[in-house]
Amino acid sequence: MSITRILSIAVATIIVITFTIGTNAIEYQVSCGTYNLHSAPDSTSSVLGSVGEKLTVDVVCQTAGSDAIADFSPGASYNVWDKLADGSYISDLYVYTPNCGFDTTNTIPKC
Secondary structure, three states: OOHHHHHHHHHHHHHHHHHHHHOOOEEEEEOOOOEEEEOOOOOOOOEEEEEOOOOEEEEEEEEEEEEEEOOOOOOOEEEEEEEEOOOOEEEHHHEOOOOOOOOOOOOOOEO
C-alpha cells in the first residue's frame, strides 16, 4: 500500500472521529442579555467572544469552575459552567439547560 493511500485513510478516519465527537452537543438557548465566552470555566479567563440574548449555544458537557454571580438573585452564585462545542465556556447560569446547576436529567454529561 502506498504512503499516499495510508495518509488518505488516516485523514479520513480523523475527520470521521472529529465529526462524531462534535455531534454530541445539545443546543440550548441563552437567557436575557449578552454573555462572554471564556477560554476556561473561570470568569477571569480570557474572553474568546460573546453570545447574545435568545441565541443558542451547543453544550457538550458541564464542569465546576469559578462562581458566577446571579444578577436576578443578589448574593447567590453558581459554579457550574457549560463547555461548548467550539471549546469555549459559558456560565450555566445564563443558559436554559434542564437545571440551574449540574443537569440531573442525565442529558448533559459532566466533562
